[in-house]
Amino acid sequence: MVPHLTTALNGPLRDIERNTLDAQAAIEHWFRLQWQEHATPFYSSVDLRNAGFKLAPVDTNLFPGGFNNLNPAFLTLAVQAARVAVEKMCSSAQRFLVIPENHTRNLFYLQNVAALADILRKTGLTVRIGSLIPDLVEPLAIDLPDGSVLKLEPVKRTGDRLALDDFDPCAILLNNDLSAGVPEVLKGLDPMQTLLPPLHAGWSTRLKSNHFAAYRDVAEAFARVIGVDPWLIDPYFEQCGEVDFQTRDGEECLATHVEQVLAKIRHKYTEYGIDKEPFVIVKADAGTYGMGIMTVKSPDDVRDLNRRQRNKMAVVKEGLAVSNVLVQEGVYSFETIHEAVAEPVVYMIDHFVIGGFYRVHTTRGPDENLNAPGMHFVPLAFEETGCFADPNARPDAPINRFYTYGVLARLAALAAAIELENTDPEFNP
Amino acid sequence: MVPHLTTALNGPLRDIERNTLDAQAAIEHWFRLQWQEHATPFYSSVDLRNAGFKLAPVDTNLFPGGFNNLNPAFLTLAVQAARVAVEKMCSSAQRFLVIPENHTRNLFYLQNVAALADILRKTGLTVRIGSLIPDLVEPLAIDLPDGSVLKLEPVKRTGDRLALDDFDPCAILLNNDLSAGVPEVLKGLDPMQTLLPPLHAGWSTRLKSNHFAAYRDVAEAFARVIGVDPWLIDPYFEQCGEVDFQTRDGEECLATHVEQVLAKIRHKYTEYGIDKEPFVIVKADAGTYGMGIMTVKSPDDVRDLNRRQRNKMAVVKEGLAVSNVLVQEGVYSFETIHEAVAEPVVYMIDHFVIGGFYRVHTTRGPDENLNAPGMHFVPLAFEETGCFADPNARPDAPINRFYTYGVLARLAALAAAIELENTDPEFNP
16 A cells, blocks of 8 residues: 555656656765765654655654554565664674663554664664663563563663663664753763764754755755756755744744745745645754644744744753744645555665655644654555665656655765764864 | 475584574674674575584585575565675776676576676666677577566677776676686776676686685684584585596595595484484585586495496586595485475575575485586575574574574675685785
């Protein structure tokens, strides 16, 4: 079952898919050169939006949380990719510590942790799950919906190393996005104890604007390779610093940027004859989980917020106050399945696409964010991995559409690699 | 459908499978360290024999010819592994030349070439097939059983580079084992035009004894990792130089070595209480395709050869005269399917297992070579990739048996890597 596009495939997307397919050798060659220059994140997931006339990543997650939603048929692929990642990370790594989010009630999330641990164990690592939950003093066994048991163990600091009881890991993989800041226990670790992703990838420091600035350059270079307008794969964005939704400081700056981005989109819609209303997404530049996200179609929308809307925008996950705000071009999602809006999420380990799934959301519209708090979505695993194309099939055949999705996701992962280089505190003191 | 062992699983194999499963983390860690030290062959296939009490590789092919027999469900895995291999080989490689054997009538073989080219194309390379057939002057299109067409093009030398018309490949992959010697056109190529496997991997120079000497060391080190007797995974062998089956020169040397190897096997069979008749395989130390292969149970068997047997032993593929002879411990194959003997063949690209198949042979016994000229076998694709184990399943469950097969095959590939280092003419002038 593959979602279908509700708009007719018109010029621009046909160009992206056709050109991607035709340029497959050039694309893979280009990626090979890029991966030589840039260290890929250990893992990532990328939310894409397909408007029919435009296809773009809208969010790149460096702590992906949906491994349980992937197609079990591609497990081997994930394991093989993880082997490559582990080899790079530290060939001596044998004992591996995974640190998840502190949720103990979100069983879907914990099923993801179990799926991730399973992939890592299948590479031949000894994997244990360490928890940052402050008051956890002894191991906590949690029954999962699939009948398995996940054991969370309290982490402890021994000198400059992080450990569990009787377990000194060679490497630590964070599946905790550090929204609440970097806990003391993770600071100043022995450099021999590899910590991935690096601390500055956490949401307490990471800015979406840094990511999309890096993505802009990547998309431009890539658009030259396949010969399309970079706008077709890259959403416009602007950044506002120092916005306080409660005191309304910075509101005019925000309204101005909204107007600017809307004007640029309108210009492109005219150029391509797209008969849709432009919109932007206003969201926190730091933070995740879709709190504080607004769909905005006019600068007045950000001027006339009521108290409830202000409160909703003013905090993000773990209570961080919003200050930097991102104004990003909204990309319609015109993929639907059984009349519900569907948004593809592509998963990668190292630079390998290992599948993905659709977020299928029955109560949201094509111009709304599908990754929102309290969101109920039905995950629909990809039927194809997106690893390769079939030049003999139509450009929009599922195997080729998923390949294009995989290419876009790899562009976002490459942008994340460059973003992490650019923001590495070691080189930017 | 998975073949079953006709012997009861007795002590030793249970040990190999049990210990392999228990030591999975140590095994993968050990392999990671090995692959840092040694450059894996681009691809390989390994013939295994499973006697129930012993499990060992008996042949390691560096020009594997059965990609068409692999399970199509694992194609993605092969493509991902090939991506890793291509990245190492030459990140700038974009145009890739595959040079197959000169057979134009063996459609099964040519279907393999097409399957291999398909894997490489799916990594995003531009792949063309160059032929060494001496009298080929223009492209030859061959219709394959699956309805596709394979185009062979004559290779030409332009200065120190190998090319096709309008095609200057960055890299050349040999699927031709060079049994007839290294053709002039392949000698002294531009070092920037990567040629894999290296010329000294060809059967005109490669000796099985070098491979199994390297394998002996690898097996010993590995046996220490999992705590088993190395003999359980390593066949004894001896080498006789200068045997001429026609003139009977060297016959006594051969008989002596046969007796020595049989005596050593007999000793081990007694130690483990194995109630089987020991046998050895006598085969050419160089060469392939199973010509000149004999099952021998007594030194007299090599003394009393009739003229027909002598002729059969005296030549191998492409008419090479046998001189060096390998006397290798025979490993029974007690795997059967529908009462036919089955021998697993594991395929690898780089150091990744990508599946394999069984050679199922209805007319041969458990002590006979199943890879013989004119051999008709039914390939039965593996149901599991062999990439990882399931510690919760029985040690002899298919997923775990295939994992053990994958481990043994990787040991053989590692031995091949070391063998190629040891025999590299650049370092052994």
